[in-house]
Amino acid sequence: MxxxxxxxxxxxxxxxxxxxxxxxxxxxxxxxxxxxxxxxAVPAAPAAGARPAADTTHFDVTLGNTYTRGTLTWSNRSFHLVGEHKSVSATSCRGTTAFAVKADNHDAASASSKNNVCGKSDAFDFWLTVDVAGIDVVRVCLDNGATTPPLTYLKCVRYSRP
Structure with a gap:
């Protein structure tokens, strides 16, 4: 015994x-x-409200023959956007901007691509970092590619965390 x-x-x-x-x-x-x-052995339980390390969402914001397309990778307090944007006119440029949207529907932060395009397509890769946790919506916009403020957002689409 x-x-x-x-x-x-x-x-x-x-x-x-x-x-x-x-x-x-x-x-x-x-x-x-x-x-x-x-x-x-008993596996450790995940922390309350824990999410997978990185979810991904494909995005596509198309306006006429111009677009921004790519992949949005969700992390706890940052978002990675990788893709391509296209402009068909050398005098009408395009860029990509992303906004982290809080639960109250207000923007928490934004970031824009550094390489805008005029009359061509090109790849972009940038991070959107947020000072608060729990962001479940990102709005991706095709903008006018202005190099000085203000940007004009031509079309935006909201994407929810998977």
């Missing part, structure tokens, strides 16, 4: 931490203690 209690205490300590099995005697140095196979 003493061996079974010692084994139970050791198993309980391995799985649940010290003191989890109350009333069991401590194992003596000479008692046999069975190892807990990894297959029977």
């Amino acid at each position: 003493r061996n079974r209690l010692a084994t139970a205490a050791a198993l309980s300590t391995a799985l649940f931490g010290a003191g989890a099995l109350l009333g069991a005697p401590a194992a003596d140095a000479g008692d046999a203690v069975a190892a807990v196979p990894a297959a029977h």
Whole structure:
């Protein structure tokens, strides 16, 4: 009986931490203690409200023959946008802007591509960093590619976290 209690205490300590099995005697140095196979170990529970490390969403904001398309990668407090934008006229440029939208429908932060295009298409890659957690909506806009403010947002589409 003493061996079974010692084994139970050791198993309980391995799985649940010290003191989890109350009333069991401590194992003596000479008692046999069975190892807990990894297959029977209890995995750690995820933190409350935890999300997968990185969800992705494909976005496409098209206006006539111009567009911004790509992938939005969701992280806890930042968003990575990688894609391509296109302009068909050398005098009508295009760029991409993204806004992190809070639950109250107000913008928390925004970021824009640095390489606007005029009469061609080109790749972009930029980050949108937010000072608050829990952003579940990002608005991606095709803009006029202005190099000085203000930008004109020609068309925007909202994307929700998957």
